[in-house]
Amino acid sequence: MAAIERHGVNARYSKAVIHGDTVYLAGQVAVEPVPAGAAEQTSKVLAQIDHYLAECGTDKSKLLSAIVLFSDLRDFDEVNSVWDAWVVPGHTPARTPIQTKLLTPPHRVAIQVVAAR
Amino acid sequence: MAAIERHGVNARYSKAVIHGDTVYLAGQVAVEPVPAGAAEQTSKVLAQIDHYLAECGTDKSKLLSAIVLFSDLRDFDEVNSVWDAWVVPGHTPARTPIQTKLLTPPHRVAIQVVAAR
Amino acid sequence: MAAIERHGVNARYSKAVIHGDTVYLAGQVAVEPVPAGAAEQTSKVLAQIDHYLAECGTDKSKLLSAIVLFSDLRDFDEVNSVWDAWVVPGHTPARTPIQTKLLTPPHRVAIQVVAAR
Numbered sequence: 001m002a003a004i005e006r007h008g009v010n011a012r013y014s015k016a017v018i019h020g021d022t023v024y025l026a027g028q029v030a031v032e033p034v035p036a037g038a039a040e041q042t043s044k045v046l047a048q049i050d051h052y053l054a055e056c057g058t059d060k061s062k063l064l065s066a067i068v069l070f071s072d073l074r075d076f077d078e079v080n081s082v083w084d085a086w087v088v089p090g091h092t093p094a095r096t097p098i099q100t101k102l103l104t105p106p107h108r109v110a111i112q113v114v115a116a117r
Numbered sequence: 118m119a120a121i122e123r124h125g126v127n128a129r130y131s132k133a134v135i136h137g138d139t140v141y142l143a144g145q146v147a148v149e150p151v152p153a154g155a156a157e158q159t160s161k162v163l164a165q166i167d168h169y170l171a172e173c174g175t176d177k178s179k180l181l182s183a184i185v186l187f188s189d190l191r192d193f194d195e196v197n198s199v200w201d202a203w204v205v206p207g208h209t210p211a212r213t214p215i216q217t218k219l220l221t222p223p224h225r226v227a228i229q230v231v232a233a234r
Numbered sequence: 235m236a237a238i239e240r241h242g243v244n245a246r247y248s249k250a251v252i253h254g255d256t257v258y259l260a261g262q263v264a265v266e267p268v269p270a271g272a273a274e275q276t277s278k279v280l281a282q283i284d285h286y287l288a289e290c291g292t293d294k295s296k297l298l299s300a301i302v303l304f305s306d307l308r309d310f311d312e313v314n315s316v317w318d319a320w321v322v323p324g325h326t327p328a329r330t331p332i333q334t335k336l337l338t339p340p341h342r343v344a345i346q347v348v349a350a351r
Contacts, residue, residue, distance in 0.1 A: 013212035024182040027213030095247035096261030130329035144330030
């Protein structure tokens with residue numbers, strides 16, 4: 001039976017949960033201060049993901065899957081330009097983009113990933 | 118190769134699918150009779166999740182990840198107050214909240230989880 | 235440590251990522267030419283999923299979980315009639331339907347699956 005290890009645990013959720021060699025991160029939105037622009041928010045979200053992956057002993061070259069939530073379709077290209085520069089060529093995850101309302105109005109993008117370690 | 122075991126199988130989906138030591142539950146909305154309030158719906162959804170986790174030989178202390186779907190942002194605190202009282206302190210899953218329309222109008226909250234066993 | 239194998243890799247995402255004996259597919263929408271009808275789109279999406287599962291050495295009898303995204307609730311029965319005829323009886327995945335906007339207006343349905351192999 002694979003061990004479970006949790007990071008950034010609070011009363012509602014954990015920032016990251018490791019099960020065996022699979023790492024589940026909580027969906028990330030840009031933390032305060034939230035930048036206004038979609039590109040700036042995306043950079044911040046991806047830096048947060050880098051941080052939690054590192055805490056779990058892994059990195060973006062081992063991404064398995066990602067859900068990218070857009071609050072506005074018009075941000076698609078701007079978010080993707082930052083995403084495309086961030087991912088490791090040849091190591092991109094299976095990805096599903098969804099347009100939906102985010103829970104907090106200033107947020108334009110949220111990203112949830114699963115990675116190996 | 119890890120074995121696959123299915124519970125609550127019907128012609129469209131299974132309520133739970135076990136693969137090795139990972140358990141995938143179908144997204145849950147409150148079953149009939151659907152309570153009107155968001156808190157009451159959340160209690161019912163979480164009881165359903167407890168039931169299927171038990172059928173799979175596991176429990177909420179082994180949650181890995183969760184997606185919480187809200188049909189109305191204004192229910193956020195009410196749903197979370199029930200969620201926060203339900204999760205096991207120190208064992209909270211990686212969680213992603215999404216605001217979206219649910220397929221069935223009386224439903225205000227749907228929750229999909231992945232757990233270890 | 236389980237090996238990672240990627241299929242259909244481009245600069246933004248991979249069509250399929252295999253980690254050990256778990257297969258993650260990117261969310262699929264019908265490729266060009268996009269059929270107008272929801273049933274026809276669903277057939278095309280499921281054929282694409284069959285294709286990528288085969289590339290990964292598996293098939294729809296080993297589906298673990300699925301998220302089905304509808305852009306319009308009124309397509310629910312039409313999409314499901316194609317889905318129900320496609321799945322293997324007794325081997326249905328844990329499934330979560332979500333109604334949301336899809337990124338591309340002609341698309342009425344998107345499906346993301348995780349499978350064993």
